[in-house]
Amino acid sequence: MIPEPEDKLDATAQVVVSGPEDDTLDWRQIDWRRAERNVWRLRQRIFTASKAGDLPRVRRLQKLMLRSRSNTLVSVRRVTERNAGRLTAGVDGEVVLTPEAKTELVSRVQDARESFKALPVRRVFIPKPGGKKRPLGIPVILDRCHQARVLNALEPEWEARFEPKSYGFRPGRGCHDAIAAIFQVAKQNPRRLWVLDADLAGAFDRIGHAHILAMIGAFPARGMVRAWLKAGVVENGRLSRTEEGTPQGGVASPLLLNIALHGMETAAGARYGVDNHAMKGSPVLIRYADLSRDPDKPALRGRLGYVAGWGVSLAEPVAGAGSGHITWGSCVWEAAR
Numbered sequence: 655m656i657p658e659p660e661d662k663l664d665a666t667a668q669v670v671v672s673g674p675e676d677d678t679l680d681w682r683q684i685d686w687r688r689a690e691r692n693v694w695r696l697r698q699r700i701f702t703a704s705k706a707g708d709l710p711r712v713r714r715l716q717k718l719m720l721r722s723r724s725n726t727l728v729s730v731r732r733v734t735e736r737n738a739g740r741l742t743a744g745v746d747g748e749v750v751l752t753p754e755a756k757t758e759l760v761s762r763v764q765d766a767r768e769s770f771k772a773l774p775v776r777r778v779f780i781p782k783p784g785g786k787k788r789p790l791g792i793p794v795i796l797d798r799c800h801q802a803r804v805l806n807a808l809e810p811e812w813e814a815r816f817e818p819k820s821y822g823f824r825p826g827r828g829c830h831d832a833i834a835a836i837f838q839v840a841k842q843n844p845r846r847l848w849v850l851d852a853d854l855a856g857a858f859d860r861i862g863h864a865h866i867l868a869m870i871g872a873f874p875a876r877g878m879v880r881a882w883l884k885a886g887v888v889e890n891g892r893l894s895r896t897e898e899g900t901p902q903g904g905v906a907s908p909l910l911l912n913i914a915l916h917g918m919e920t921a922a923g924a925r926y927g928v929d930n931h932a933m934k935g936s937p938v939l940i941r942y943a944d945l946s947r948d949p950d951k952p953a954l955r956g957r958l959g960y961v962a963g964w965g966v967s968l969a970e971p972v973a974g975a976g977s978g979h980i981t982w983g984s985c986v987w988e989a990a991r
Contacts (some may be wrong), residue, residue, distance in 0.1 A: 655697070657838060662791060663722065667726060677730040679746040679757050679760065680757070680763075681753035681756050681757045682753055683969075684727060685696055686727075686728075686731070686755050686823045688724075689727045689728050690724075692724035692725075693719075693722070693724050693725050693728050693806055694718050694893055695805060696715065696718065696722065696725075696806075696981065697719075697809070697810040698810070699715050700715045700719065700807070700810040700811055701810040701811070701813055701814050703811065704812075704813075704815060705927075710715065711885070711931070712811050713872065713873075713874060716807040716811065716873065716874050716875075717874045718880035719803075719806055719807040720803060720804070720807050720874055720875055723764055723771070725803050725806050725807075726760055726763050726799075726803060727760060728802075728806070728980070729763070729799050729800075729802035729803045729805075730756055730759050730760050730763060730799050730802075730805065731756075732758075732802050732905075733795065733798045733799050733802055733905065734750045734751075734756050734759070734795070734798075734933060737798075737905070739792065739903070742778075742792055743780065743792070743794075744773065744775065744776050744792050744793050744794030744795065744798075745773055745774055745775070745776045745794060745798070746773065746794045746795075746889050748795050748796075749795065749827075750795055750860040754791060759780045759795070761795070761802070763796065763799045766929055770877070770878055770881065770958055771802070771881065772793075772797055772878070772884075772885040773793070773794045773796075773797060773880035773885060774885045774886035774888045774893055775790075775791030775792055775885065775887055775888070775891075775901045775903065775904070776791070776792045776888050777789055777790070777791055777887050777888065777889035778790050778792060779957065788902070789859070790901070790902055790903035791887055791902060791904060791907075792901075792903050793882070793885075793901070793903070793904050793905075797882065797885075797904075798905050799903035800878060801882065801904055801906045802904040802906075802930055804875045804878060804906055805905060805906050805909055807873075807874070807875065808847065808870065808873060808875070808906070808909060809825070809909055809911075811873075812909070812912070812913055812916070815911065815916070816918075816919070816940075817836060817916065817917075817918070818915060818930040819919060819924070819940045819941060819942070820915075820919075820938060820941045821827075821835070821942045822908075822914075822941065823908035823909065823911070823912055823913065823914070823943040829942055830943075832940055835940050836849075836940055837976065838867025839938050839940070841930070842931075850969065854915075857911060857915070858899055858900055858901070858902040858907065858911060859898070859899040859902070860898055860899055861885045861898065861900060861910075861911060861914045862898055862913075863880070863884070863898060865899070866879070866900070866910055866913065866914050867880060867883075869913050869916065870913060880891040880911070882901075882904065883896065883900060884896060885939060887901070915941065918939055918941060919939045919941070922937055922939045924936055924938055924939050941970075956982070957980075
């Protein structure tokens with residue numbers, strides 16, 4: 655079996671299109687299975703290198719992912735066909751619907767001749783339970799495609815590093831996994847008498863830019879991430895600068911939030927064995943996005959005050975929502991549900 659050439663996977667390959675290699679790109683004829691496989695293999699290599707602590711190799715592979723034509727194809731398809739907001743335009747009013755327009759968008763993303771410049775997001779509001787509204791920031795279609803490309807390079811590095819009890823906005827994990835984790839902790843150790851139900855106040859809106867950039871370090875697309883964070887917001891025709899937060903609505907925003915909140919378990923004093931079971935006397939922090947439940951004594955709330963240095967804080971307890979202490983027992987399972 656011939657070994658795979660090191661760091662040469664699909665950097666400039668254009669063979670994901672059926673037919674001769676010199677054919678013009680035809681959206682309808684793209685071999686999507688092959689394109690998805692190329693991206694998956696490169697993501698796996700980034701994950702493996704990150705798990706092994708080989709940061710130089712991680713950076714080389716991430717550069718390769720950012721140049722990959724397969725990554726561009728998959729990212730454009732995700733934004734224009736699979737995302738729920740594919741019909742929602744940004745500040746430029748552009749949506750991409752036809753195969754010809756998608757082909758042109760691939761060329762604009764892959765073969766950019768001018769320096770990258772992020773455009774401001776368009777602020778819209780969607781209803782929340784209780785009559786409140788949640789602000790969303792809608793990037794332009796070109797920025798969404800670039801964010802999807804960056805996501806495929808950055809996410810596998812951090813999936814190898816994220817803490818074991820983090821469940822929100824992660825591939826292969828969901829809210830039911832968090833519920834099951836809470837149940838398992840309650841079942842295995844009846845001596846735990848309290849649960850701290852915590853919510854970070856406006857995490858997407860308040861997370862510190864400097865903290866996010868410090869966490870991603872020398873990531874090859876760091877400049878693009880900084881440009882998105884600083885691009886600004888247009889609301890009712892007026893442009894506002896963004897000095898904090900990441901727009902809730904961007905493709906890469908959930909990952910950036912998880913990166914920014916990485917370290918909560920360690921700072922809370924959680925300690926795990928090789929099987930990811932909590933060690934004796936250790937608290938257990940279970941996080942789903944910006945929500946957390948910690949089956950331990952109420953004093954733990956004070957330990958989590960360190961998140962203020964990241965630009966966010968714990969929300970004040972609100973009846974029926976937000977943060978608070980719940981007595982251990984059957985009501986914990988009901989609250990988790």
